[in-house]
Amino acid sequence: MDTAQWFVTLGGIALIALTLWFFFGKRKPAPPAAGEAADSYACPMHPWITSPVAGGSCSICGMALVRRDQP
């Protein structure tokens, strides 16, 4: 195997590794409070009452804030 073939082989391996890392890195679930929007949780009755973390409650009616699936 000559030098050019080594470069092609190593380049291909590096490209495959980078692609796998890219896709699997993006599929890995993010930490709960790190990658979420600032208004991920909202009151069902008062949607403008929001919280970035789970376990909060509405400041108007006291209901538990629920996760909003639609962005």
Ligand SMILES: [Zn+2]
């Ligand atoms: Zn409420």
